[in-house]
Amino acid sequence: MKVLLLYENRDFDLKAPLPWNEKELMQDLELNILLNAMAGSDEFLLEVAMKTILTGITNDLDTIIYRQGIIQDCLKNPSVIRLLYDITEGALESRKIGWFGVFSKYPSSILSDAIGLMEIFSDILKQLRQVADEHVNKFQSDGFNRFFTMLQKELSDTYFEEINTNLESLKFRDGILISYEMGNGNKGIHPRLHQYHGKRKSWWQRLFAKKEHIYTFNIHPRDVGGARALSELTNEGINLVANALAQSNDHILHFFKLLKTELAFYIGCLNLHEQLAKMQAPVCIPEPITHMERKHAFKDLYDPCLALKMGKRIIGNEINVLNKNLVIITGANQGGKSTFLRSIGVAQLMMQSGMFVPAENFQANLCNSLFTHFKREEDTTMNSGKLDEELSRMSDIAGQITGDSLLLFNESFAATNEREGSEIARQIVTALQEKNLKVFYVTHLYQFAHNFYNNNKEDKAIFLRAERQTDTTRTFKLKVAEPLQTSYGKDVYYKVFEET
Known part of the structure; x- marks a missing residue:
């Protein structure tokens, strides 16, 4: 059985490596807040949310659209999704309680525990089938329609009847029928387990029935060696069927693990959506x-x-x-420029992982990698200057850049004087433009911004400015406007000293 709720044709790999700049993305975009909102206090939900969002930067448009359909089904039927997740969690918890055969070297113990676990799994699979029967008509996405149809087809009544019949026969209530071939020294070889086809007799029939003419022998209660030999013969006979049933349990267990993992992402999305809805903050399904x-x-x-x-x-x-x-992006200090830049990065990650995004509507082209270059605090160890550290990080990014990347710069290269910082920024951005890379750049470097503004003859750039009203109020809105030579830092200065 295949889950296929995150990819249309393959399983989700929770062990896939995170991008090399995972720490920078987490720090610069403050993703820990988003991920904690998705996970609550659940470490597993946190792990799945982080892995899904940070590994979602690909040009796989089909996968994004596939997940968007599933997300919309989840938002319409949150109780059903949570029910599926609870059922799956219950299956994995039952496995921890009821499956000890893996620790045993005796086939009889493995078989006994495997039978018990399969009975538990059978009941839980029936619950999944019941959910599919009751709710399949509420879902429209390709992912959930395929998933529910698969449950109904593979978990049929005939399937459960066969499980019950086979498990009952493996309990060997009428004894174990094993045949051996005779090898060298009359040693038994090639054991074969047979199914007993006789009718089970009542105690009355066993007591008064006519004795059958068969060769039998009984082991004396004190014959320890004989009992051990008989036990070894029995274990050899049931070894293959014990391993086969244990492997069947592993197959079903693998299905439950995948189902829990892939549902965990959508549970996280529901948790986040509920928190944003409480604030009446808009969300939408984006158009990639x-x-x-x-x-x-x-x-x-x-x-x-x-x-x-x-x-x-x-x-x-x-x-x-x-x-x-x-x-x-230029404009007044504390006017919302950095916040806007983070909103661009977070929305891109959410869109490319198949999620809704925080906006009334959103359209954006896909990118195959996302890089952030935000200003950092001074190096307290004094191993390098601030500008050296910025250039080192930029060098790391340059070594990882591929076509169609998105780069977010936040007040980069402002650790030196205006002229030098502007020239460094100009050369770097020019080189990125020549490679057709997409850049959002928040800056207070007027020479840098104005140089691009004056040379924007081919209209390849757009210039946004954080609004500041005449009374120094910040609206936290950005509008298309020419860069100004001032960022109104004195407003912040006066505000601090007036309040003190």
């Missing part, structure tokens, strides 16, 4: 666009991590960036 195009268009896009941290809905932005590879 092929990586060959260049587009970022959205309405009321916001940073969900900041909203979750503050516990309330925050101001979003509305932008339409078409056929451009460079977005330079």
Whole structure:
């Protein structure tokens, strides 16, 4: 049985490696807030959410659309999804309690425990089949339609009848019928287990029935060696069937593990959606666009991590960036530029993992890798200067860049003077543009921003500015506007000293 709720044609690999810049993405985009909202206090949900989101940066448009359909089914039927997850968790917990055969070297013990576990698994599979029968008509996605149809087809009444019949026969209530061939020295070889076809007799029939003419012998109760030999013969005879049943249990167990893992991602999505809904923060199913195009268009896009941290809905932005590879963001200090940059990165990760995104509507082209280069605090160990550290990180990124990457810069290369920082930024961004890479750059380097503004003759860049009203109020909105020579840092200065 195949789960296939995250990929249409393959299983999800929880052991797949995280991207090399996982720590930078987590720190710069504050993803720990988002992931904790998805997981709550469940470490397994946290692991699955992190792995799914951080490994979702691919150009696999079909997989994104496939997951989007499943997400929409989940949002419409959250109780059914949680029920499936609870049933699956119960199966795995039952395995921990009831399966000790793996620790035994005796086939008889393995068989006994395997029978008990298969009976438990059979009951749980019946619960899954019942959920499929009751709720299949509520789901429209290809993923869940295939999944429920598979459950109904493979977990038929005939299937469960065969399980019960075979398990009952493996309990050997009428004894074990084994044949041996005679080898050298009359040693038994090639044991073969046979199914007993005789009718089970009542105690009355066994007591008064006519004795059959067969050769038998009984082991004396004190014959320890004979009992041991008989036990060895029995174990040899049932060894193959014990291993076969144990492998069947492993197959079903593998199915439950995969089902729990793939459902865990959608449980995390439901948890996040519920928290955002409480704040009346909008979400939407985004429209992913092929990586060959260049587009970022959205309405009321916001940073969900900041909203979750503050516990309330925050101001979003509305932008339409078409056929451009460079977005330079300037404007007032504390005007929402860094928050906007994080919202771009988080939305891209959420979209490419097949999730909803924090906006009223959202369109963006796919990228095959996401890089962040945010300013850092001074190196307290004094191993290197701040500019050296920034250049070192940029060198690492340059070594990993592939075509159709998305890069987010936040006040990069501002650790030196205006002229030098602007020239470093100009050369790096120019090189990235020549490789057709997409760049969002938040900066206070006026020479850098204005240089690109003056040379934007081919209209390949767009310039956004954080709004500041005449009374110094920040609206936290960004609009298309020419870079200014000031970032109004004095507003922050006056605010701090007036409040003190």
